[in-house]
Amino acid sequence: MSSYVRYLLRRIGQFVLVVFIGVNIAFFITHATPIDPVEQTISATTSFGSTSPEAIALMRQSLRDLYGLQGGLAHQYLAFWKRVALADFGPSLSAFPTPVSVLIRRALPWTVGLLTTATLISWALGNLLGGLAGYHRNSRVLRAAGVLAMGFHPIPYYILAFVLLIVFGYVWPVLPITGGSQMNLPQRLDAAYVGSVLLHSILPLLSLVLVGIGGWFMGMRALVSNIVTEDYVAYAELGGVSPQRILRSYVMRNALVPQVTGLAMSVGGIFNGAIITEQVFGYPGIGSLLIDAVHAGDYSLVLGIGTVSIVAVATAVLMIDLLYPLLDPRARVG
Amino acid sequence: MWSVGRRAVLLGSVAASVPFGARAQEEINNLPRNQTLIAENPEGTIKNAGWFNIWAINAGGQSNGLHQLAMDTLWYIDPEQGIDGVWENSLAAEKPIYNADFSEMTVKLRRGIFWSDGVEFTADDVVYTIQTHLQNAGLRWSAPVQVNVAGVSAPDPTTVVFKLKKPNSRFHALFTVRWNAMWMMPKHVFEKAGDPGKFAFDPPVTLGAYKLHSYDTNGKWFIWERRADWQRTSLAKFGEPGPRYVTYIDPGPPDKRVILQMNHQLDVIHDTSPEGMFTLVKQAGKTSHGWFKSFPYAHPDPTLVAVILNDQNPLFQNRDVRWALALLIDMKAVAMASYRGAATISAIGVPPTGKYPQYYHKPMEAWLSGFEIDTGKRKIKPYDPTVGAQIANLLRATMGDQIPTDPALIAGAFGAGWWKPDAQAAAELLQRAGFAKRGDQWFTPDGKPFAIHIVVEGDLRPVMTRAGSMIAQGWRQFGIDASTVVAQGTMNDRRGAGDFEAMMAWSVETWGGHPDLSFFLDSWHSQFVAKAGETQTPRNWQRWSNPELDKIIEQIRTVGFDDPKGVELGLDYLKLVAREMPTIPLMAYNVFTVMDETYWTGYPDAVTAPYTDPVPNWGNTRYMMAKLRPRQ
Numbered sequence: 028m029s030s031y032v033r034y035l036l037r038r039i040g041q042f043v044l045v046v047f048i049g050v051n052i053a054f055f056i057t058h059a060t061p062i063d064p065v066e067q068t069i070s071a072t073t074s075f076g077s078t079s080p081e082a083i084a085l086m087r088q089s090l091r092d093l094y095g096l097q098g099g100l101a102h103q104y105l106a107f108w109k110r111v112a113l114a115d116f117g118p119s120l121s122a123f124p125t126p127v128s129v130l131i132r133r134a135l136p137w138t139v140g141l142l143t144t145a146t147l148i149s150w151a152l153g154n155l156l157g158g159l160a161g162y163h164r165n166s167r168v169l170r171a172a173g174v175l176a177m178g179f180h181p182i183p184y185y186i187l188a189f190v191l192l193i194v195f196g197y198v199w200p201v202l203p204i205t206g207g208s209q210m211n212l213p214q215r216l217d218a219a220y221v222g223s224v225l226l227h228s229i230l231p232l233l234s235l236v237l238v239g240i241g242g243w244f245m246g247m248r249a250l251v252s253n254i255v256t257e258d259y260v261a262y263a264e265l266g267g268v269s270p271q272r273i274l275r276s277y278v279m280r281n282a283l284v285p286q287v288t289g290l291a292m293s294v295g296g297i298f299n300g301a302i303i304t305e306q307v308f309g310y311p312g313i314g315s316l317l318i319d320a321v322h323a324g325d326y327s328l329v330l331g332i333g334t335v336s337i338v339a340v341a342t343a344v345l346m347i348d349l350l351y352p353l354l355d356p357r358a359r360v361g
Numbered sequence: 362m363w364s365v366g367r368r369a370v371l372l373g374s375v376a377a378s379v380p381f382g383a384r385a386q387e388e389i390n391n392l393p394r395n396q397t398l399i400a401e402n403p404e405g406t407i408k409n410a411g412w413f414n415i416w417a418i419n420a421g422g423q424s425n426g427l428h429q430l431a432m433d434t435l436w437y438i439d440p441e442q443g444i445d446g447v448w449e450n451s452l453a454a455e456k457p458i459y460n461a462d463f464s465e466m467t468v469k470l471r472r473g474i475f476w477s478d479g480v481e482f483t484a485d486d487v488v489y490t491i492q493t494h495l496q497n498a499g500l501r502w503s504a505p506v507q508v509n510v511a512g513v514s515a516p517d518p519t520t521v522v523f524k525l526k527k528p529n530s531r532f533h534a535l536f537t538v539r540w541n542a543m544w545m546m547p548k549h550v551f552e553k554a555g556d557p558g559k560f561a562f563d564p565p566v567t568l569g570a571y572k573l574h575s576y577d578t579n580g581k582w583f584i585w586e587r588r589a590d591w592q593r594t595s596l597a598k599f600g601e602p603g604p605r606y607v608t609y610i611d612p613g614p615p616d617k618r619v620i621l622q623m624n625h626q627l628d629v630i631h632d633t634s635p636e637g638m639f640t641l642v643k644q645a646g647k648t649s650h651g652w653f654k655s656f657p658y659a660h661p662d663p664t665l666v667a668v669i670l671n672d673q674n675p676l677f678q679n680r681d682v683r684w685a686l687a688l689l690i691d692m693k694a695v696a697m698a699s700y701r702g703a704a705t706i707s708a709i710g711v712p713p714t715g716k717y718p719q720y721y722h723k724p725m726e727a728w729l730s731g732f733e734i735d736t737g738k739r740k741i742k743p744y745d746p747t748v749g750a751q752i753a754n755l756l757r758a759t760m761g762d763q764i765p766t767d768p769a770l771i772a773g774a775f776g777a778g779w780w781k782p783d784a785q786a787a788a789e790l791l792q793r794a795g796f797a798k799r800g801d802q803w804f805t806p807d808g809k810p811f812a813i814h815i816v817v818e819g820d821l822r823p824v825m826t827r828a829g830s831m832i833a834q835g836w837r838q839f840g841i842d843a844s845t846v847v848a849q850g851t852m853n854d855r856r857g858a859g860d861f862e863a864m865m866a867w868s869v870e871t872w873g874g875h876p877d878l879s880f881f882l883d884s885w886h887s888q889f890v891a892k893a894g895e896t897q898t899p900r901n902w903q904r905w906s907n908p909e910l911d912k913i914i915e916q917i918r919t920v921g922f923d924d925p926k927g928v929e930l931g932l933d934y935l936k937l938v939a940r941e942m943p944t945i946p947l948m949a950y951n952v953f954t955v956m957d958e959t960y961w962t963g964y965p966d967a968v969t970a971p972y973t974d975p976v977p978n979w980g981n982t983r984y985m986m987a988k989l990r991p992r993q
Binding site for chain 2: 062063079084085086092122123124197200203204212214309
C-alpha cells in the first residue's frame with residue numbers, strides 16, 4: 028500500500044470521526060435549547076385567538092405526540108441517528124409535516140450560488156490585487172486599490188449593506204433591493220428569469236465582495252512582500268528571468284498555497300449561510316431558515332442544517348488535505 | 362493614470378445622469394401596478410411556501426393573504442367601529458342562537474355563497490369541519506372543538522346545530538374573527554385528500570373574495586387575485602373589492618420597509634419603528650399616513666402592554682408592593698422612551714382602543730378620580746387624569762401643529778390619565794409591607810436586597826424593551842436593584858414556565874369593538890392557575906388568583922354575549938384590578954402601520970374611516986379590500 032493511500036485512508040477516518048463528533052455536539056446543543064417547540068407552536072396558535080385553557084392543555088399533549096417528542100433524550104438520540112443513516116432528518120417541527128430535507132433543498136441553491144460566487148470573486152480579486160501590490164510596491168494605482176480594499180474591510184458588514192441599500196435602493200434606485208428574483212416571474216431556465224436572478228444578486232454580491240476582498244488582499248500582499256525578499260527570487264532576477272514569470276511562477280504560486288487552504292475553509296463555510304445578507308437584502312437562503320428554526324425551537328431543522336454544514340466544512344478540509352500534496356511538493360508524504 | 366481618471370469621471374457622470382427614480386425592473390412582472398395592492402406580511406419569509414392547509418397546525422403561512430383573503434367563517438367582530446357596526450354576520454345569516462342554558466348553539470347560514478371552484482357552501486361544510494377536528498387530534502382547532510363539542514348536525518343545508526359538552530355562552534367566539542377564528546373547510550376537497558394534517562391544499566379552494574394567483578417557492582411573496590365571481594362571497598355586500606390583485610411580501614427590516622414605501626413599492630407597512638414612521642411623515646407625508654393622520658400615527662391594537670408581575674413570587678404577593686412599584690413609574694418618561702411619545706396610555710386593565718374608551722375608560726374616570734389608597738400613614742388619590750395631555754404638551758414643543766389641541770382628540774390619541782409618580786407613598790407602602798431602606802438600597806422583609814429582573818424581548822420587540830429599561834431605571838433610582846434581562850426567543854417559554862419576576866408583555870387582549878371581556882378574562886379564573894414550576898396556560902401569565910375575580914368571571918359566563926350586564930361586570934373587574942394591581946397596565950400595543958395613497962385610497966383611519974384594524978396581518982383587513990379604490 029503506497030504512503031499516499033495510507034494517508035488517504037487515515038484522513039478519511041479522521042473525516043468520519045470529525046463528522047460524528049460534530050453532529051453529536053450539534054444534537055446535544057440543540058436539545059439543550061430552552062426553547063420548547065411545542066410551546067412556540069402553542070404561543071403562535073393562541074397569541075391572537077380565543078382559546079380556553081382546557082383546550083390548550085389538550086393541544087399541548089397532541090403536539091407532543093404529533094412531533095414525536097415523547098421519550099427521553101436517549102430515545103430521541105437513537106431515533107435521530109437512525110434517520111441520519113437514511114439521510115432523513117425527519118419533519119420540521121415549525122413547518123410540520125414537511126420534511127427538513129425539502130426545506131434545506133429549497134434554500135440551499137440560493138446560498139451556495141451567492142456565496143460561492145462572492146467567495147470566488149473576493150478570493151480571485153483580493154489575491155490578484157494583493158499579489159500585484161506586494162510585488163509592484165511603488166505603483167500608485169495598486170496602492171490606491173489597497174486603500175480601497177482595506178478601507179471597506181473594517182466597516183461592519185451590516186452598515187455597508189445598508190449604505191448600498193440606501194444608495195442603490197433609494198438615492199439612485201436602479202437595483203432591486205429585495206428578493207431573489209422579480210415577483211410573479213415563473214421560475215424556469217429562460218433569459219428573463221436568469222437575468223432577474225442575476226440582477227437581484229448584484230447588491231448582496233457586491234456587499235459580500237467589498238467586505239471580503241480586503242482580507243485576501245492583505246494576506247496576499249504580506250505573503251508576496253515576504254517572498255520577494257527570498258533568495259530564489261533575487262537569484263531569478265539576477266539570472267534575467269522576466270518579471271512576469273517571476274511574479275507568476277516564483278512568487279504567486281508559492282504565496283497561493285496558504286490562500287488555497289483559506290479558500291477551502293471559506294467554501295466549507297458557505298453552507299452556514301449568510302444570515303445578515305439574507306436578512307438585509309431579503310435574499311432567499313439557508314441562513315434565514317436557520318435563524319427561523321432557532322427561534323421556533325425547531326431542532327430537527329437546526330440539526331439538519333447543522334449536519335449539512337458540518338459535513339460541508341469537513342469535506343472541504345478533507346479535499347484540501349488530499350490535494351495539498353499535489354499543490355505543494357514540500358508537503359508530499361514520504 | 363490621467364486617462365484612466367478621466368474615463369472614470371466620465372463614467373461617473375454618465376451614471377449620475379440617469380434620472381433619479383429610475384427602476385432597473387418593475388417590482389412585479391406582468392401585473393398592472395395600479396390594480397395591485399402590495400402589503401407586508403409580518404410572518405416574513407414563509408419557509409413552507411406551498412402549504413395552504415391552514416387547519417394543519419403552524420405548517421405554513423397564515424397572514425400571507427391566506428386567512429385575510431381566502432378564508433371565511435361564521436362571524437367577524439371589528440376591532441374598531443366597523444363599516445356597518447362592529448358585528449358582522451359573514452357566512453352566518455344571523456347571530457348565534459343559544460338555548461337557555463347555553464348548552465346548544467344553532468347557526469343559520471347565508472345562502473348563495475360559493476367556493477372558488479364553483480361548489481356551493483352549505484351546512485355540510487360546517488359539519489365536516491367540526492367532525493374532522495373531532496376525529497383528528499393534531500389540527501389547529503382540534504383541542505377547542507374536542508373540549509366543547511358533543512355533537513354537530515345539519516337539519517337542512519342552511520342550519521347547523523351544535524350540542525355542547527357543557528354550557529358555554531361564548532362558544533361562538535371560536536368562529537368569530539378578531540385576528541382569526543376557526544375557518545371553514547371545503548368538504549368536497551378534503552374528503553378526498555386523505556390525512557387532513559398532511560395535505561398541502563395547493564392551490565387552495567377559497568371561500569373569500571380572492572383566489573391564489575401565484576407565489577414564490579422561497580416564500581418571499583404571495584399574489585392573490587380577485588375572484589371573477591366575487592359576488593358569490595360574503596364580502597360582496599360591501600361592493601366589489603377594489604384591488605384586483607393583492608400581494609403580500611416579506612420586505613425585510615424596518616429601514617427597508619421605509620425605503621420601499623418611499624419608492625411606492627410597498628403600499629401597507631405592517632409595522633416600523635417610531636423613527637421610521639417619523640421619517641415617512643417627514644419625507645413622504647403627502648402620500649404616507651398612519652391610523653392617526655397626525656401624531657401619534659400608530660394604530661393602538663386592542664392589546665394592553667403591562668408590567669406583568671409574577672404574583673406567585675413571594676415578592677409580589679402583597680398588594681402594597683405591587684402598588685408601590687406602580688407609583689414609581691413615570692408614565693410620561695415611559696411613553697417618551699418607548700414610543701417617542703406616540704403611546705396611547707391606560708391606567709386600567711383594558712386597552713384604550715376601539716370602542717373601549719366609550720365602554721370603559723370614560724365610565725371609569727369619575728371612579729378613578731375619587732379612588733384612594735391607604736399607605737398606612739395617609740390616604741392618597743393616585744390618579745392623574747391629565748397625564749395624556751401632559752405627554753401631548755411635552756411633544757408640542759418639538760412637533761408643533763402635529764399634536765392635537767382638542768382634549769377629546771388628545772384622549773383618543775394619547776389616552777386619558779395614569780398614576781402620579783409618588784416616591785413617598787411608594788416608600789410608605791413598602792414599609793407597611795415589611796420592606797426597609799438602608800442607605801440607598803431597599804431590603805425585603807427577610808433582609809435580602811430588593812432586586813427585580815424585568816424580562817424583555819430585546820430586538821424582537823424594541824419598543825417594549827425600551828419601556829422596560831425606563832421602568833427599571835426608575836425603580837433603581839428609588840433604591841431597588843432593578844435591571845432588564847433580554848429573553849429574545851426564550852420569552853414564550855419563560856412566560857409559560859413562570860420563570861420571571863417581572864416581564865414586559867401583555868395578558869389582556871380584547872375584541873376592540875365589542876365590550877365582552879371573556880376573550881381574555883375567562884382564562885384568568887383561578888381554576889386555570891398553574892402551580893409554581895408548572896406551565897401556565899394562556900393568558901393569566903401573572904398567575905394571579907382572586908376569589909372576587911372568580912365570582913365576576915363566573916357571572917360573565919352566565920350572561921349572554923350582548924347582555925349589558927357584561928359591561929357592568931367588566932367595570933367591576935376594572936375596579937378590582939385597579940385596587941389589587943396584579944399587573945401594572947401601561948398602554949396599548951401601538952403598531953406603526955403606514956399606508957401609501959399613491960395607488961390606493963379608502964384606507965381606514967381614526968377619524969374619517971374607523972373601520973378594521975389596518976395592521977395587515979389581521980383577518981379583519983379583508984374589509985380594507987372592500988373599501989379601497991384605485992387612485993389612477
